[in-house]
Amino acid sequence: MAVSAADEEIWFYDEALELSDEEFTDFMYIKDDTTHQWQRCPISVLDSLCGTIVKLLLFSALKRFLVFLHAREIVSKFTLHLTFVASGLFVIGTQNNLSSICIYIALTVVFPYYNFLFNKQTKFVMLAYSIGMLLYFSTAKEFMSMRGILMIVLMKITSLSFDFANEFYGNITLLHLLSYIFDSSTVLFGPWITYRQYQDSLYLKEFKAEIINFFRGLSYIALSLFAVIYSSCIADSFIELPFVGAYFVAQSFRFSHYFVSWFSAGTSLLSGIDSGIVADWIHIELPRSLVDVVVSWNIPMHRFLHQYIFGETRKYGSAAAIFVTYVVSSLFHGINFQLSAVLLSLGLYTYAETKIRSKLSRRIDSCICARICRKECHHTCKEDALSTLTINMLFRALALTHLVYLGMAFDDSTAETGYSWRHTLSVWADSYYFSHVIGLFMLLLSSAF
Incomplete structure (x- = not known):
């Protein structure tokens, strides 16, 4: 049977009359506080992510702008790659322990550059060595905060080592290698990209393709923001419920993963790298x-x-x-x-x-x-x-x-x-x-x- 708004109001009024003054005040406070909590949660979530989101969007736009200048021969290739390295270091430095990550990259990239990376016989040696260095840095709290960055670096180094062994690429300079590793649009959240994908992003596409990629990137980012709000504000509200609580615990984790995946897909696309939807x-x-x-x-x-x-x-x-x-x-x-x-x-x-x-x-x-x-x-x-x-x-x-x-x-x-x-x-x-x-x-x- 349908209940009208007037009937609801009468029911609420009758129920409220049965409460004491103190109980009525507590009841209205809980009702009001729950409403405000639902309103505050998305704002607080987005506010906590605002700095990271703006920073990555700006560096993705900067990369595309520099590629445009390079295509017009205003910026040299050396300046282009050097700026990408500096941008990636800045992104890492403002989010994590820059010194630890730089030491790891020095040990897995710079040190074995001449001895291992271009050696056709050592692709599995490079994989084992890189994983060993990763595990050396696995000290609980600090490692958890930079695990994503180290994993993306490891995947890039491993794929490059295998591709060199299979003769997919010729020799590349150390600066070009570091600009691939420190690419600001992928260094923080990923996704993993091949060196070929990175190379392709250094060239302008047709105007129509650039515009389509721009709006696709923004749509991925919009989806990612919905995912993080759902994970933090909606799914988390149901985890205490019997029977279905376990489902929402798992779903909250999954939607937090969608946020990272879709946001990384958006920023990489804005920088010229089409990695798809990722998740x-x-x-x-x-x-x-x-x-x-x-x-x-x-x-x-x-x-x-x-x-x-x-x-x-x-x-x-x-x-x-x-x-x-x-x-x-x-x-x-x-x-x-x-x-x-x-x-x-x-x-x-x-x-x-x-x-x-x-x-x-x-x-x-x-x-x-x-x-x-x-x-x-x-x-x-x-x-x-x-x-x-x-x-x-x-x-x-x-x-x-x-x-x-x-x-x-x-x-x-x-x-x-x-x-x-x-x-x-x-x-x-x-x-x-x-x-x-x-x-x-x-x-x-x-x-x-």
Whole structure:
């Protein structure tokens, strides 16, 4: 039955009459305070990010302006690259411990520049050396604050080392290398870009393409701001609710990731680098399988891991390549039990799910593989068949369950210094490790099926 506004007002008035003066004052204060909290939260969130947002937007615009001047031969190539290095250092220095990051970069870039980087036989040596230097800097609070920067640097160095070994590039000068490493639009939040993408950003595109990229970049940034407001103000408001609280804890973490991903996509696009949307939220929030989540979580990083780690180790077998890929990915995040446990758990789940769905797909001749079938696939039961829809829906529900379970421990209780193994295991123990039990059961089933 519909309730009119007048009826609501009468109900509120009658209920208020039953309260004492003191109770009525408290009731109105709580109501008013809740309203103000919803109004203040987005403003306080955006205010805390304002300095970083403005700074990165200005440096992205500066980069494009300098590229324009260079195209008109007003600015030399040396000045162009030197300014990019200085811009990147300024961005790092105003956000993190500049000295520690510079020492790391000196050890992983400058020192091995002549001895390792251009040596065709040492691409894996360079990877191991860079990871070793990263782990050396993994001291809790300080490392957590600069982990993203170090990881982007490590990925750039590793990809460049492999590309040199595979003769994709000729020799480059140290200044050009440093300008790639310190690119101000990607040095803070990413995304990872290849040296080829960076080189392409140093040239002007057609006027129409520049305008389209400008508005695409702004749309990504607008989406990122919505994501951070939803994560901090909306999802966080529901984490205390029974049953669904765990879902919103995990979703709050995911939307904070979307903020970083979409904002980095926007700033890099404004600077001339088209890295795509970085994180495909539809395939994460409503995944067909956990493979969709892994691929869509950070598309540039997935491309990096697939090309330089999985692709290089696939000759030892798919299972070994998957394991090595997830181990390297966890090492990129530093020695952090929670992140490593989540990544390795995902490796187990995706391997088991892919294997069992492939076998089941062949057994019942249906489009139920972990990745969506091509239109010209040979299966009898296509994507729109009732049996296919039912099975895929069950796997979607299972993927969402795994996501909630793995994301429950990311509750910001110890985010500043990193999540300890005790915290992670205690959160999962409260759920009786049901996700890992399901994952192990699926792995055993896939082997016996």
